[in-house]
Amino acid sequence: MKLIILDRDGVINQDSKDYIKSADEWRAIPGSPEAIARLTHNGYRIVVASNQAGLARGKLTIEALNTIHHKMHDQISRYGGVIEAVFFCPHGPDDGCGCRKPEPGLYNEIARRLHVNLQGVISIGDKLSDVEAARAAGASPVLVKTGYGQSIVDNNEQPDDVPVYDDLAAAVDDLISLD
Ligand SMILES: [Zn+2]
Numbered sequence: 448m449k450l451i452i453l454d455r456d457g458v459i460n461q462d463s464k465d466y467i468k469s470a471d472e473w474r475a476i477p478g479s480p481e482a483i484a485r486l487t488h489n490g491y492r493i494v495v496a497s498n499q500a501g502l503a504r505g506k507l508t509i510e511a512l513n514t515i516h517h518k519m520h521d522q523i524s525r526y527g528g529v530i531e532a533v534f535f536c537p538h539g540p541d542d543g544c545g546c547r548k549p550e551p552g553l554y555n556e557i558a559r560r561l562h563v564n565l566q567g568v569i570s571i572g573d574k575l576s577d578v579e580a581a582r583a584a585g586a587s588p589v590l591v592k593t594g595y596g597q598s599i600v601d602n603n604e605q606p607d608d609v610p611v612y613d614d615l616a617a618a619v620d621d622l623i624s625l626d
Pocket of ligand 1: 536537538544545546547
């Protein structure tokens with residue numbers, strides 16, 4: 448079974464320092480919806496793992512988050528892409544939860560709910576916290592330069608053994624070419 452885990456903000460959609468708080472603020476990174484559709488068409492199951500501290504900070508309601516995800520699913524489905532589930536951490540950095548990346552809780556939940564082992568499962572993110580969470584859960588991290596990724600590369604902070612791609616579309620093209 449082919450499974451892939453995607454971060455949301457900075458990978459699928461443009462990130463915002465003030466959180467994505469409404470469907471209007473959610474804007475796909477060019478090429479990402481099509482890339483997700485290519486994954487679907489190549490037999491991948493796709494799930495999202497996302498920190499959403501805006502919930503804990505009162506910047507974002509669960510209703511707004513649902514509306515945002517409705518827009519995301521809609522834009523991706525136009526190309527035939529399917530995101531099977533969105534796993535999110537609703538906590539803030541001071542809550543001490545086990546699900547906020549770099550903690551692996553969201554990944555462990557994905558493994559439990561989907562009855563899968565994450566060994567070798569590709570996880571695409573734009574932050575080192577995505578890399579750490581993926582590793583802690585046994586998945587294989589990949590970085591993209593969209594979102595915060597470019598600053599990681601500019602500061603030469605990317606781990607040597609983590610592949611780096613310009614964006615989700617480039618990562619997916621490479622992944623599919625290896626299938
Ligand atoms: Zn959490």
